[in-house]
Amino acid sequence: MTHLSLTSVSKRFGEFVAVRDFNLDVKQGEFVSFLGPSGCGKTTTLRMIAGFENPTSGSIRIHGQDITQRPPNQRHVGMVFQSYALFPNMTVADNVAFGLRVRKEKDAAIKQRVDEMLGIINMREKANSYPYQLSGGQMQRVALARALAIRPEVLLLDEPLSALDAKIRVSLRAEIRSIQQKLGITTIYVTHDQEEALSLSDRIVVMNVGEMDQVGTPFEIYNFPKTKFVANFVGTLNTAVAEITDPSDGKLSVDGVPLLTAEKMEGLQKGDQVMIAIRPERFSFAEEQKKANVVDCRIENITFLGAVVRIQVLIGNTKFNMDTFNNPFLELPKIGDMDKVTFSKEAVLILGQANGYAN
Amino acid sequence: MNLAARLRKFPFWSWFWFLVGTLYFVLPLLATFEFSISWDPADPLKAYLRVFEDNDFWETFIYSNLLALATIIVNTILIVPTAYWIRLRVPEARRIVEFITLLPFVVPAIILVFGLIGLYSAPFRVPFTGITLFQPLTTFSFGTNVLIVAGYMVLAMPYMYRSVDTGLRTVDVRTLTEAAQSLGANWFTIITKVILPNVRAALLSGALLTFAIVVGEVTLASFLGVDAFGPYLFLLGQHRAYEPAALSFFSFLLTWVAMGLIQLFTGGQGQAAGAH
Numbered sequence: 001m002t003h004l005s006l007t008s009v010s011k012r013f014g015e016f017v018a019v020r021d022f023n024l025d026v027k028q029g030e031f032v033s034f035l036g037p038s039g040c041g042k043t044t045t046l047r048m049i050a051g052f053e054n055p056t057s058g059s060i061r062i063h064g065q066d067i068t069q070r071p072p073n074q075r076h077v078g079m080v081f082q083s084y085a086l087f088p089n090m091t092v093a094d095n096v097a098f099g100l101r102v103r104k105e106k107d108a109a110i111k112q113r114v115d116e117m118l119g120i121i122n123m124r125e126k127a128n129s130y131p132y133q134l135s136g137g138q139m140q141r142v143a144l145a146r147a148l149a150i151r152p153e154v155l156l157l158d159e160p161l162s163a164l165d166a167k168i169r170v171s172l173r174a175e176i177r178s179i180q181q182k183l184g185i186t187t188i189y190v191t192h193d194q195e196e197a198l199s200l201s202d203r204i205v206v207m208n209v210g211e212m213d214q215v216g217t218p219f220e221i222y223n224f225p226k227t228k229f230v231a232n233f234v235g236t237l238n239t240a241v242a243e244i245t246d247p248s249d250g251k252l253s254v255d256g257v258p259l260l261t262a263e264k265m266e267g268l269q270k271g272d273q274v275m276i277a278i279r280p281e282r283f284s285f286a287e288e289q290k291k292a293n294v295v296d297c298r299i300e301n302i303t304f305l306g307a308v309v310r311i312q313v314l315i316g317n318t319k320f321n322m323d324t325f326n327n328p329f330l331e332l333p334k335i336g337d338m339d340k341v342t343f344s345k346e347a348v349l350i351l352g353q354a355n356g357y358a359n
Numbered sequence: 360m361n362l363a364a365r366l367r368k369f370p371f372w373s374w375f376w377f378l379v380g381t382l383y384f385v386l387p388l389l390a391t392f393e394f395s396i397s398w399d400p401a402d403p404l405k406a407y408l409r410v411f412e413d414n415d416f417w418e419t420f421i422y423s424n425l426l427a428l429a430t431i432i433v434n435t436i437l438i439v440p441t442a443y444w445i446r447l448r449v450p451e452a453r454r455i456v457e458f459i460t461l462l463p464f465v466v467p468a469i470i471l472v473f474g475l476i477g478l479y480s481a482p483f484r485v486p487f488t489g490i491t492l493f494q495p496l497t498t499f500s501f502g503t504n505v506l507i508v509a510g511y512m513v514l515a516m517p518y519m520y521r522s523v524d525t526g527l528r529t530v531d532v533r534t535l536t537e538a539a540q541s542l543g544a545n546w547f548t549i550i551t552k553v554i555l556p557n558v559r560a561a562l563l564s565g566a567l568l569t570f571a572i573v574v575g576e577v578t579l580a581s582f583l584g585v586d587a588f589g590p591y592l593f594l595l596g597q598h599r600a601y602e603p604a605a606l607s608f609f610s611f612l613l614t615w616v617a618m619g620l621i622q623l624f625t626g627g628q629g630q631a632a633g634a635h
Binding site for chain 2: 073087
């Protein structure tokens with residue numbers, strides 16, 4: 001059942017269109033991430049759901065009720081901010097209790113709920129601490145507890161992990177997901193970090209210059225990007241211009257090197273130039289030549305990235321990156337070696353006509 | 360570390376200027392104090408006792424304190440929401456408001472008081488109707504009190520506004536407001552529970568300055584004909600020798616006590632806001 005619904009939502013700031021025709025239905029308990037670069041409109045959309053910005057057009061509904069014109073304090077949404085936004089004059093317990101006190105709940109009920117929320121975030125022992133006595137990760141956990149304490153219809157998180165260091169970010173995002181699933185709360189999460197979006201979300205909305213580029217599960221977004229922007233923004237991607245040689249059999253070539261793709265070539269004809277994309281991890285050295293595409297290459301560069309080794313290979317005149325897991329017992333090729341790489345025909349994605357990607 | 364190395368590390372000039380500054384401020388105070396206790400060597404506190412035994416002192420002092428309290432309360436009600444709203448919603452208006460807050464520095468109090476007297480010493484009538492809304496404010500005591508508090512509000516506005524504005528600068532007003540709104544708070548709750556406690560230190564500083572201005576103010580009180588502490592001090596200074604010195608020293612002590620109280624009440628909060 002649709003819990004949160006955005007219909008044809010747009011937002012203009014003078015001449016600048018921040019969000020254009022945004023449509024999204026979010027199910028009860030679903031975790032949806034808005035992913036995109038700075039200025040793509042993801043935070044503006046979130047702020048419209050929270051009520052801090054009014055849409056120029058369109059409507060926002062929660063449980064079928066139109067809340068588009070409702071002030072923020074009557075929307076019953078919980079929000080977690082990048083800068084924590086804890087009230088500096090209040091203790092952790094008072095921060096968590098704030099929304100309940102505003103609602104004039106009974107003292108006993110407030111005490112019980114605060115204790116419950118502090119238990120969820122494992123911070124009971126910090127109940128009487130002030131925000132300045134906490135670390136960034138602890139402050140954000142308190143902010144999460146404060147937002148959840150009021151039992152909001154929707155939880156909104158605006159880049160909540162951006163200000164934290166890498167390790168805490170990873171542990172806290174797992175905690176956020178676990179709490180969200182435990183409480184079954186509908187959640188919208190704004191981030192520019194693809195790893196965060198991929199690891200947390202039921203669905204991802206990839207946004208670019210105020211528009212939704214693609215909506216899908218993390219699996220779909222990563223493996224089947226529909227636009228070059230999505231393909232480039234989510235994960236690392238090799239792109240190349242290819243020429244269609246036989247559209248009915250999925251044949252094409254890059255710099256004269258023949259390749260096969262599983263993608264449909266509807267509307268494309270022999271001789272058409274298309275932009276193709278192949279993920280680095282889809283390549284492997286051709287020890288077994290069962291896969292559809294086996295091509296000669298020259299090793300151009302090798303970069304050690306820890307768990308992964310990135311090898312740059314030259315196929316025809318085009319450079320591709322291939323990622324292989326680091327295995328200390330296997331010998332890596334040397335720069336300048338000639339070798340063969342292989343990848344399945346499903347790995348070759350067609351992003352569209354090459355002239356549409358002039359950039 | 361040997362003595363020469365220690366001496367090289369000793370911040371001589373810093374201490375030198377600190378001592379010069381201290382002497383500059385402390386010596387006049389000591390001289391005043393010494394003069395105030397020199398009236399009667401047998402009874403060094405004679406000047407102080409004379410002052411405190413004087414009914415006029417207590418009457419004018421309490422009256423001025425009440426005026427200061429009223430000014431602080433009304434100024435707080437007026438200025439905190441204004442400074443908050445400007446910071447939150449109309450930051451482009453800050454320059455205009457800052458200009459307005461500077462006006463009391465360039466328009467002398469004498470101009471202000473004659474303006475007030477000129478405007479409010481006649482009955483206030485609704486234009487073109489002849490209906491009298493209220494009698495001349497200068498003709499009854501409550502009206503005069505309203506006028507003088509209004510005048511003091513103007514005089515204290517630069518200090519109060521700037522203190523509050525500086526206090527607001529130390530907190531993320533927008534995000535805290537949005538956080539409170541998302542938790543269901545209305546504007547009154549946001550201002551009283553979130554904004555005011557976080558600018559408490561700044562507000563107390565502004566209040567102290569307001570207090571100092573109001574308690575010692577002479578021009579408005581003299582021309583509006585009220586028995587305030589400022590004119591009392593002025594008259595005392597003209598007719599007596601030792602009592603004004605005792606009162607000056609007493610005023611200093613009062614200011615220090617007020618500052619100490621501010622430190623006492625805002626120490627923890629200042630730290631919290633600073634950390635944020």
